[in-house]
Amino acid sequence: MNPVPAVEIAGLVKRYGDKAAVDGLDLTIARGAITAVLGPNGAGKTTTIETCEGYRRPDAGTVRVLGLDPATQSAALRPRIGVMLQSGGVYAGARAVEMLRHTAKLHAHPLDVDALVERLGLGSCGRTTYRRLSGGQQQRLALAMAVVGRPELVFLDEPTAGLDPQARRATWELVRDLRRDGVTVVVTTHHMDEAEQLADHVAVVDRGKVIANGTTEELCRGGAEDALRFDGPPGLDLGPLLKELPAGATAAETAPGQYRVAAPVDPSRLLATVTGWCAASGILPERLSVQRRSLEDVFLDLTGRELRS
Numbered sequence: 053m054n055p056v057p058a059v060e061i062a063g064l065v066k067r068y069g070d071k072a073a074v075d076g077l078d079l080t081i082a083r084g085a086i087t088a089v090l091g092p093n094g095a096g097k098t099t100t101i102e103t104c105e106g107y108r109r110p111d112a113g114t115v116r117v118l119g120l121d122p123a124t125q126s127a128a129l130r131p132r133i134g135v136m137l138q139s140g141g142v143y144a145g146a147r148a149v150e151m152l153r154h155t156a157k158l159h160a161h162p163l164d165v166d167a168l169v170e171r172l173g174l175g176s177c178g179r180t181t182y183r184r185l186s187g188g189q190q191q192r193l194a195l196a197m198a199v200v201g202r203p204e205l206v207f208l209d210e211p212t213a214g215l216d217p218q219a220r221r222a223t224w225e226l227v228r229d230l231r232r233d234g235v236t237v238v239v240t241t242h243h244m245d246e247a248e249q250l251a252d253h254v255a256v257v258d259r260g261k262v263i264a265n266g267t268t269e270e271l272c273r274g275g276a277e278d279a280l281r282f283d284g285p286p287g288l289d290l291g292p293l294l295k296e297l298p299a300g301a302t303a304a305e306t307a308p309g310q311y312r313v314a315a316p317v318d319p320s321r322l323l324a325t326v327t328g329w330c331a332a333s334g335i336l337p338e339r340l341s342v343q344r345r346s347l348e349d350v351f352l353d354l355t356g357r358e359l360r361s
């Protein structure tokens with residue numbers, strides 16, 4: 053194992069005017085794994101990733117990527133990393149696959165371009181210019197450009213935003229294959245299921261700091277009890293149910309007609325209490341299940357359920 057972490061960030065501060073977009077962020081990312089960086093809009097994820105890529109200079113703190121300083125050693129770093137930006141980064145007038153072939157030629161051991169084009173469903177885009185590709189095709193091309201040079205480390209900023217389910221799955225498979233080949237992948241996403249499916253490690257960023265960090269398993273286990281979920285008529289008054297449960301129980305309508313109940317009791321007792329209350333109230337609970345906390349639950353517990361302005 054290479055002892056130098058893929059990414060080491062200590063006390064990173066990045067300001068835009070007098071606003072600190074990143075505010076003392078610490079994060080170490082291991083090699084050879086997939087790390088998902090999650091956080092609400094405006095949390096500072098992209099700013100952090102762009103600092104790692106050498107596109108932004110820190111105002112304070114240190115950033116090391118593959119042991120190098122991206123601000124001053126970018127010439128040594130660039131050939132070793134792959135970058136997929138949230139938008140742009142590709143010349144709009146260039147023809148899609150030609151551009152990919154050109155990028156491949158800049159690297160010593162590129163991936164097979166035809167195989168990559170096939171995998172990402174870009175076969176029909178050969179001579180189409182970047183600006184004429186659909187949004188999803190542009191995303192897939194940007195992903196192909198990021199990985200074609202067989203980098204040691206890939207940064208993918210929201211790689212599946214706006215992709216159809218097939219393209220999303222193709223992206224996931226490609227990311228898993230990168231990990232199998234020993235590549236370190238750092239991915240930002242707003243899709244909690246994506247992070248749950250793909251990531252070995254998860255870092256949650258909020259207000260410019262890492263507020264939680266660990267494996268998905270560790271974060272989902274952390275502190276909270278199993279939750280019971282069921283569907284029922286919208287707008288149920290859950291107050292009487294809560295009275296039947298011990299202190300510390302929570303009950304909420306997470307979406308219209310969808311309920312989540314958690315309590316520090318044995319799951320079988322929780323199930324008995326909820327079904328008993330439903331029966332007594334004339335409610336037929338549908339799709340009833342006891343589940344461990346999902347990453348989305350963890351995320352919302354950490355960052356709040358309110359929409360931020």
Ligand SMILES: Nc1ncnc2c1ncn2[C@@H]1O[C@H](COP(=O)(O)OP(=O)(O)OP(=O)(O)O)[C@@H](O)[C@H]1O
Nearest residue numbers: 068072073074091092093094095096097098099100
């Ligand atoms: N070039 C810029 N000039 C001024 N402010 C900026 C700039 N880029 C980002 N910001 C601000 O910095 C904060 C962090 O933005 P950033 O893009 O890093 O967040 P993010 O976590 O990636 O958000 P999202 O999930 O919406 O992509 C936001 O308040 C944003 O408005």
